[in-house]
Amino acid sequence: VPECSYRGRGARADIINHLSRIHDLVVFEADSVFNRHDFDLNSSAGYYLKLTYLDEAQDILIYACLMRGDNRQIIWNERFYREKEDVFKILSEVAEAVAKKIGATITPQEENLIEKYSTPNLTAYDYYLQARDLLWQHELTRDTSVLPTARNLLQNAIRFDSCFAPGYAGMSNLYLINNWWNKYFDDD
Helix, strand or coil: CCCCCHHHHHHHHHHHHHHHCCCCCCCCCHHHHCCCCCCCCCCCCCEEEEEEEEECCCEEEEEEEEEECCCCCEEEEEEEEEEHHHHHHHHHHHHHHHHHHHCCCCCHHHHHHHHCCCCCCHHHHHHHHHHHHHHHHHHHHCCHHHHHHHHHHHHHHHHHCCCCHHHHHHHHHHHHHHHHHHHHHCCC
16 A cells, blocks of 8 residues: 555555454454565465555545465455445455455355445545544654644544544544543643
8 A cells, every 4th residue: 555645544444444354364454464564474474465545536446466475476466446436345345355365254244344334425534534544643653743633634524424433433532642642741
């Protein structure tokens, strides 16, 4: 996933989240399995999913490549090209295709969870992705200057969809970060 794309990083996280809903799979975030962002050979990782996310004017292209963890052999790759409005369908399709290629069994209940979106509102989702990216940035750098922007983005997400649970969860996370930060790092 290109490092400059909050949407690409968000797509990767959402696909991993979809895959983690499948009982037949054990899913790890790449950073917890590999030593570098690019990745070292690692026999404990059965497969590695690499994504390229391209956001064009009205369309999205995701190139998914599934490799063996021990030798980087490509065992499957596919392009998913759709209109932006179909972003949630693309993320579900990628997750289901990966699971099927690995040979995982997907129950009907798991399939329903994978195909369920958190919001039908693309604007709310985009605000949320930007905020989530800033919160990840804060986790890595402890840069508190990004927190007010993250709060504004989450508030915008909730304004566009008042039932958007991840937006509220993000606000709760932000509240916890602020309280923790103030408790341990406040100079007062």
